[in-house]
Amino acid sequence: MGVPEERYSRITNKNQREICLLRGFPCAWGKCSFCDYIDDNGRDEAAMVSLNRQVLKRVTGEFGVLEVINSGSCFELPKETLKDVEQIVREKNIEKLFFEAHWMYRKHLAPMRRQMPVPIVFKIGVETFDNEFRQKVLNKHAGFTAPQEVAEYFDSPCLMVGVKGQTREMIARDIDCLKRYFKLGTVNVYNNNTTPIRRDEELVKWFMEEYRWLFDDPDVEVLYEITDFGVG
Numbered sequence: 001m002g003v004p005e006e007r008y009s010r011i012t013n014k015n016q017r018e019i020c021l022l023r024g025f026p027c028a029w030g031k032c033s034f035c036d037y038i039d040d041n042g043r044d045e046a047a048m049v050s051l052n053r054q055v056l057k058r059v060t061g062e063f064g065v066l067e068v069i070n071s072g073s074c075f076e077l078p079k080e081t082l083k084d085v086e087q088i089v090r091e092k093n094i095e096k097l098f099f100e101a102h103w104m105y106r107k108h109l110a111p112m113r114r115q116m117p118v119p120i121v122f123k124i125g126v127e128t129f130d131n132e133f134r135q136k137v138l139n140k141h142a143g144f145t146a147p148q149e150v151a152e153y154f155d156s157p158c159l160m161v162g163v164k165g166q167t168r169e170m171i172a173r174d175i176d177c178l179k180r181y182f183k184l185g186t187v188n189v190y191n192n193n194t195t196p197i198r199r200d201e202e203l204v205k206w207f208m209e210e211y212r213w214l215f216d217d218p219d220v221e222v223l224y225e226i227t228d229f230g231v232g
């Protein structure tokens, strides 16, 4: 990574928007057992600010919607980058922003909603509403017990599907919670990476058949390939 071309993308099917993959400080948690994408974090603030500025320059505002992602939470982006995002929102007449944050930042969401001049859709990596699997196997450090608690703060959960140890029942309940308590959501079909967490091919096959209808649901994005968003 590092080339702005790979950091800017346009989503033209569901929830049309522009996406910028920006660089932030290391994830303050950094210990989820399945996560190996924190390599994109940095510590050189000036370099990150200038890279992020280059990426943000590509935003045209054509959809009026902008999503900003980084390998971590939006609160780990340099302050100056957040100011630049705010400026782009004003300049390009963006009407809605998508941000992502870990559960530990839940109390920071309201101030951020006040700081930005437009509504924010906050995504959260829930992975699963099964508390034991999320906390013990995935080591997510997100200690809520009910989906309603998440919905008090966040707008759009990201679920992970197809991990060894997960069951069909867990996935069915997760999708049900997503649809019941949230307006929007993302489902990531798990791909093997450098961590010991493995994909369960049987389970993925079952999911792709059983939940084919989700692909037509305008409020849920199913990502089958890690690069489905066109960035990264």
Ligand code: SF4
Residues within 6 Å of the ligand: 027, 028, 029, 030, 031, 032, 035, 036, 037, 038, 071, 072, 073, 102, 125, 140
């Ligand atoms: S919170 Fe996100 S970036 Fe941080 S370790 Fe977990 S998955 Fe990785």
